[in-house]
Amino acid sequence: MNQADGDGRVRVSLSELVALRSRVARLRLPPHDSRATRVGIQSSRLYGRGMDYAESRAYQPGDDVRRLDWRLTARSGRLHTKLFQEEREGQLLIVLDQHASMRFGTRVRFKSVQAARAAALAAWYAVRAGERVGLMQFGGYAQVQRPRAGLHGALDVCGAIAKGDAAAVDQREPLSQALQHINKLQHGANRVLLISDGQSSDEAARNRLLEMMRHTAVRLLVVADALELAPIPAGHYPIEHDHQRRTLVLQSTRQRESFQQSLGAGQQRLTAMAQSLGIPVRMIDTAADPLESISALLRDNGGRR
Known part of the structure; x- marks a missing residue:
């Protein structure tokens, strides 16, 4: 689409985000009843x-x-x-984590790229269901895209995601701070979809989520890497950070368990918090197809999963 378009593995591909529209177009959405609250x-x-x-x-x-x-x-x-x-019109606000921890992946693509794909699918799903869709990015890139209807709404979200991915820096913002900002600048959104790996989650985020849930339906998609979800085999693992390549040696059981716990602590913490509050939550890894999880979260119009 342009020279800045990413490869879809370590950098977001804007052309892929736009092309995801065709996949959502083939979905069968729940029937709409104009006399009751439904999707969109x-x-x-x-x-x-x-x-x-x-x-x-x-x-x-x-x-x-x-x-x-x-x-x-x-x-x-x-x-x-x-x-x-x-x-x-209903309004969906997608909240996308752009922390440096998201730019990590050992299978297929970075978590940041997988999260971007999920966010784009959510945008296309929302506008097809008749909702306005907006975007808030936090962490390494802070930006708010006000909710907008139709094709232009989804395209605005896709463009903002690609821009955020390219411009993100190594800067930390606690999830509670981002949620506080959302509660102040919600722009009438009646639904919020949070997409994160949970590394930025903190204890104060719990009260912020409770406050949001008083007037907004909150949904959570947790993006995790395979190393965060399954036991790590012994071996040598090449790691690149700031254009420097190093080798991580994990041989003993203790080393591997400690490394996995540190990697997966964020997603476990955020998932447990959401479940304790009754927030519908789904988890995907970097090799999964996000469409099923996005569809399940967004077609749920208030019931608990």
């Missing part, structure tokens, strides 16, 4: 102007004469007014 639509019955016809009732002084139901009036011999049910 919140409905409220209002007397007056609206989008969907609800019913008719006897005319009352002050009713808009442009809303008279002439057919029912003719049949009944009495004036009747049409009532409409106004629909308001």
